[in-house]
Amino acid sequence: MAARVYLPAQLARLYQIRLPLEVNGVRVREIIAELDRLYPGIKDRLTEGPNLRPYILVFVNQEPADLDTPVSPGAEVRFVAAVAGGSETV
Amino acid sequence: MTVLLLVGTRNGGFIIRSPDRKSWEVTDHFFESWSIQHVTYDWRDGSVYAAVNSHIYGPMVARSTDLGKTWVHSSAGLTYGEGSRARVKQVWQLCPGPPSRPGELWAGVEDAGLFRSRDHGRTWEHIESLRRHPTVAAWEPSGGGLILANVLIDPDDPDRIWVGVGAGGVYRSDDGGQTWKALNRNIPAPWKPNPMPEAGQCVHKLRLAPKPGRLYHQNHVGMYRSDDYGETWVDIGANGLPSSFGFAAAVHPRDPDTAYFVPHISDDRRYVPDAAMAVWRTRDAGGTWQKLTNGLPQRHAYLTVLRDGLATDTLEPAGVYAGTSTGHIFASADEGDTWQLIVSFLPPINSVEAVVL
Numbered sequence: 001m002a003a004r005v006y007l008p009a010q011l012a013r014l015y016q017i018r019l020p021l022e023v024n025g026v027r028v029r030e031i032i033a034e035l036d037r038l039y040p041g042i043k044d045r046l047t048e049g050p051n052l053r054p055y056i057l058v059f060v061n062q063e064p065a066d067l068d069t070p071v072s073p074g075a076e077v078r079f080v081a082a083v084a085g086g087s088e089t090v
Numbered sequence: 091m092t093v094l095l096l097v098g099t100r101n102g103g104f105i106i107r108s109p110d111r112k113s114w115e116v117t118d119h120f121f122e123s124w125s126i127q128h129v130t131y132d133w134r135d136g137s138v139y140a141a142v143n144s145h146i147y148g149p150m151v152a153r154s155t156d157l158g159k160t161w162v163h164s165s166a167g168l169t170y171g172e173g174s175r176a177r178v179k180q181v182w183q184l185c186p187g188p189p190s191r192p193g194e195l196w197a198g199v200e201d202a203g204l205f206r207s208r209d210h211g212r213t214w215e216h217i218e219s220l221r222r223h224p225t226v227a228a229w230e231p232s233g234g235g236l237i238l239a240n241v242l243i244d245p246d247d248p249d250r251i252w253v254g255v256g257a258g259g260v261y262r263s264d265d266g267g268q269t270w271k272a273l274n275r276n277i278p279a280p281w282k283p284n285p286m287p288e289a290g291q292c293v294h295k296l297r298l299a300p301k302p303g304r305l306y307h308q309n310h311v312g313m314y315r316s317d318d319y320g321e322t323w324v325d326i327g328a329n330g331l332p333s334s335f336g337f338a339a340a341v342h343p344r345d346p347d348t349a350y351f352v353p354h355i356s357d358d359r360r361y362v363p364d365a366a367m368a369v370w371r372t373r374d375a376g377g378t379w380q381k382l383t384n385g386l387p388q389r390h391a392y393l394t395v396l397r398d399g400l401a402t403d404t405l406e407p408a409g410v411y412a413g414t415s416t417g418h419i420f421a422s423a424d425e426g427d428t429w430q431l432i433v434s435f436l437p438p439i440n441s442v443e444a445v446v447l
Contacts, residue, residue, distance in 0.1 A: 008146075010123050010124075010144070010146075010147070011147065013122075013123075014121075014163075040164075041150070041163065041164055041165065041166065044148060044150070044165045044166070045147040045148060045150075046147075048148060048169075048177070049169070049172040050172060053146065053147065053148060055145065055146040056146065056147075081146045081147075082146070
């Protein structure tokens with residue numbers, strides 16, 4: 001059973017994705033890899049080098065997570081853009 | 091005939107069209123919610139490229155083959171690698187390569203560096219030679235960051251490339267980007283311990299004039315011209331212009347002696363003098379200047395025209411376009427003699443480019 005993946009609206013719009021997505025992966029890292037297979041380039045929007053981008057947060061079943069967090073079948077994986085604004089550079 | 095204005099703003103890109111340079115219509119808005127630093131047209135195949143940025147999702151380059159209706163995008167290879175302290179934060183400038191190398195596209199980025207694509211922007215390679223130049227230690231962030239916002243290719247020699255870094259200076263390669271020479275002679279960097287350094291100057295805008303070897307240059311500290319491919323620079327702003335500070339520059343499409351600048355008061359008051367909008371034109375390569383104001387707002391106009399906010403078209407007489415950080419575009423169809431406000435209330439404008447189809 002795949003995980004249910006939610007993405008920020010700005011990314012979903014960029015890739016014309018209807019949410020949630022059903023995505024297979026045993027950890028957040030594999031979820032992102034599978035997303036990138038389905039939507040080439042989306043990995044670079046979520047990660048920079050070996051890490052999540054500085055203003056990207058991820059939650060698994062509403063708990064703060066990282067790239068190595070396990071994802072069980074049917075889990076909810078939610079990528080969130082940190083609330084930051086009011087400055088050009090944040 | 092259709093004139094297209096390709097406009098990059100802090101909230102997406104826009105295409106504005108006119109059949110006659112009198113009536114204008116905004117026809118396309120793309121990459122809404124993304125900051126577009128630059129939109130450019132590729133005369134080789136009719137593609138439009140956009141430098142698309144987000145402080146959350148990072149930078150990418152997008153290509154449209156149907157004049158902005160649909161896009162593909164990529165940032166594959168737009169990285170300094172995991173071992174580098176430098177990060178590619180934004181794409182600032184795009185420059186299509188020569189006709190002899192279809193698919194070649196150059197990108198200038200923040201943190202300052204140069205990238206090349208050979209496949210229309212799908213994949214990128216870092217031109218490491220530039221950041222290995224011995225003068226790079228003199229580079230430091232300007233108000234906009236440490237940015238490479240100028241890439242020019244000599245139409246007579248596709249291996250001759252100029253880049254301009256803020257604050258880092260002008261560099262030229264004569265071998266397609268393998269080696270570089272710092273070219274900042276006669277241009278000061280007064281914030282440096284040595285105010286006339288080999289590099290570290292703050293380049294705002296470089297433009298190639300339609301004459302071999304001639305460039306115009308809006309620097310942080312003045313307006314300059316070179317007639318020898320950048321080897322030496324002449325201060326053309328000291329006499330006749332109200333300020334040495336500004337961001338943008340534009341050149342006439344056929345007359346190498348005609349260029350346009352928009353002086354701002356100073357680097358701490360970045361708007362036009364007296365809050366009265368004026369584009370300044372030289373007809374003699376910077377010897378004398380005309381203040382162009384006919385049709386431009388002259389009261390309470392606290393306007394800023396950023397690096398790529400000033401453009402010309404290729405018609406006769408040439409059109410001139412100025413996009414402001416307040417989201418207004420002023421256009422002239424007579425080389426700057428008279429102006430009209432053609433668009434209001436766009437997001438803050440980063441770039442304007444005019445294409446005649």
